[in-house]
Amino acid sequence: MSNGTLLAATLALTTVALVVVGTVWPVHAAAVYAGREHFLRSSADPESVVRNLGDDIGMQAWARAYASLGNKAQFTQADFVSDLRGHAPSLITYAVPEKTEVLPLRVSGNDATMRLKIYWATVVGPLVSVQDIHVVNDGAHWLALWPYVKAIPVPPQVVAVNYLRWDVIYRGAEDDWGAQDVEAPHVRIIDMHPVQRADGVVILGELLNEDVVPAFVSVSATLLGKNNTLIATEGSFDKISHLLLPKQVTPFLIRFSGISMDDVASVRMTPSSTLISASADPVIEIADQHLTAQPGELLTGKLINQSGRVVNVAHVLATFYDKSGQLIWVSDEYLKEALSPGTPVPFEVVVPQDIAGEVSTQRAVVATFSTEGLQ
Numbered sequence: 001m002s003n004g005t006l007l008a009a010t011l012a013l014t015t016v017a018l019v020v021v022g023t024v025w026p027v028h029a030a031a032v033y034a035g036r037e038h039f040l041r042s043s044a045d046p047e048s049v050v051r052n053l054g055d056d057i058g059m060q061a062w063a064r065a066y067a068s069l070g071n072k073a074q075f076t077q078a079d080f081v082s083d084l085r086g087h088a089p090s091l092i093t094y095a096v097p098e099k100t101e102v103l104p105l106r107v108s109g110n111d112a113t114m115r116l117k118i119y120w121a122t123v124v125g126p127l128v129s130v131q132d133i134h135v136v137n138d139g140a141h142w143l144a145l146w147p148y149v150k151a152i153p154v155p156p157q158v159v160a161v162n163y164l165r166w167d168v169i170y171r172g173a174e175d176d177w178g179a180q181d182v183e184a185p186h187v188r189i190i191d192m193h194p195v196q197r198a199d200g201v202v203i204l205g206e207l208l209n210e211d212v213v214p215a216f217v218s219v220s221a222t223l224l225g226k227n228n229t230l231i232a233t234e235g236s237f238d239k240i241s242h243l244l245l246p247k248q249v250t251p252f253l254i255r256f257s258g259i260s261m262d263d264v265a266s267v268r269m270t271p272s273s274t275l276i277s278a279s280a281d282p283v284i285e286i287a288d289q290h291l292t293a294q295p296g297e298l299l300t301g302k303l304i305n306q307s308g309r310v311v312n313v314a315h316v317l318a319t320f321y322d323k324s325g326q327l328i329w330v331s332d333e334y335l336k337e338a339l340s341p342g343t344p345v346p347f348e349v350v351v352p353q354d355i356a357g358e359v360s361t362q363r364a365v366v367a368t369f370s371t372e373g374l375q
Helices: 003-014 025-034 046-058 062-067 077-085
Strands: 096-108 111-122 125-137 142-145 187-197 200-209 215-224 230-235 249-257 266-275 284-291 298-305 313-321 327-334 345-350 361-370
Touching: 046 062, 046 096, 046 111, 046 125, 046 142, 062 077, 187 215, 187 266, 187 327, 200 215, 200 266, 200 327, 215 249, 230 249, 249 313, 249 327, 249 361, 284 361, 298 313, 298 361, 313 345, 327 345
Parallel strands: none
Antiparallel strands: 096 111, 111 125, 125 142, 187 200, 200 249, 215 230, 215 266, 284 298, 298 345, 313 327, 313 361
8 A cells, every 4th residue: 555545544434523524525526537538629718728638637647747737947846746646645635626617717829827726635535726827829739837936945943842741541351449440531612592494404503512521522413403302413513613622612503404493402512622732832823814805704713723733634714603693604725735744725705695694702622633543
């Protein structure tokens, strides 16, 4: 097994919070492109050039995609692929292109700009990357110029670490400790309320680890109808930060599609926790956090990895509150690229348009995963 395959398997198997939502996506996407032939379009116009490039990327024909570029002398094929799939292992490194879309932005004489959207299938569902591509006419035909961005290497340095760490030692089979083992951490739901959305019922809430040890947490909700009849049970899956250090709070969101609040008489919540070894490293700073003006409805900011190791997957969870401090929504975003030490990476979390005007304050937390283990 190659290192890349082993790393992909490790990512899929270890990141429980990620894998549960979408391990089937890459398989589906591979099937989509495996059955397609490549129909080369004429390069007589800039849109066709970029569509050809998108098709090559979609079929992972990296050599053909690279060879078609008008500025390939500025970087190698390996640089081109790394620019597309990440310079360090990340979600998009092991993603599969599902489809591409080209949108003309500007065409003027022998010069044009096209927007290429690549829809990637990942273990957490679909992600979209966007590239604005400059296309020029050399007199004979149109050529796409790839907007290559050279990765900035992290300079050699010593990063001092001083963080808390919790290790768990369980009772062994031969240990005479009686029947009791290490107790599970105490966690508590500190806020919960159901909301009716167009696609069904959504349970919003927050969970607190009120213990002095770290906990791996999850939350499930059961909707009950009249006479306590069971309607449905669902879990928070990836809309939660599963690892909570002592006194930390995570938001959670649970969806029940196709169900109306009119049919729900009560909601039964079940939080669960497991003691887990953990550390307070890596520390991820959230900088420049602010809501964009309407009609943008985005929470934007930058993540800065303050540790000395690469964070392969970062998951931003944003909690939105109204003027009274009432929780009104939970949104999230997985970053496509890895977080290198000290390198700011922007994020955008979508705020639903119908609640954007009610948002007064917000809070963001970051769950991270490294190939060394879940954090």
